[in-house]
Amino acid sequence: MTKNPSQQLVLLVEFRIRPAHIEAFESAILRNAAASLTDEAGCRRFDVCRDPDDPALFFLYEIYDDQAAIDTHLRSPHYLAFDALSRDWVEQKAVRKMVLRATDAPIS
Numbered sequence: 001m002t003k004n005p006s007q008q009l010v011l012l013v014e015f016r017i018r019p020a021h022i023e024a025f026e027s028a029i030l031r032n033a034a035a036s037l038t039d040e041a042g043c044r045r046f047d048v049c050r051d052p053d054d055p056a057l058f059f060l061y062e063i064y065d066d067q068a069a070i071d072t073h074l075r076s077p078h079y080l081a082f083d084a085l086s087r088d089w090v091e092q093k094a095v096r097k098m099v100l101r102a103t104d105a106p107i108s
Contacts, residue, residue: 007099008063008064008099009063009065009066009069009097009098009100010062010063010064010097010098010100011060011061011062011064011095012061013059013060013093013095013096014057014058014092014093014094015057015058015059015060015093016090016092016093017058017089017090017091018056019056021086021089022055022056024086024089025058025086025090026048028086029060029082029086030048031082032079032082033048036062036076036078039076040076042064042070042073043062043069044063044064045061045062046060046061047061056091070097
């Protein structure tokens, strides 16, 4: 296990999407994730996960260098466009912010 002295921040975001918009949401969030990784120097990871048994449930795992990087993300043109496009598609959204304490932990 590698300790993370930089105290990167992790956003855990869970979305429940209205059934009529699941495929459109997936396409939009994948574009947003790719743009975040390409265009934002402080975005280190942006995983998009979808529940195989519940297609309306999405989970994001995002790693940022610090709070300033998160703030930059939330003001970015691609995020603002994604948010405006998908806002009405979202039935529920939960966001948690965590401090990354270790990385590369072995999987048992």
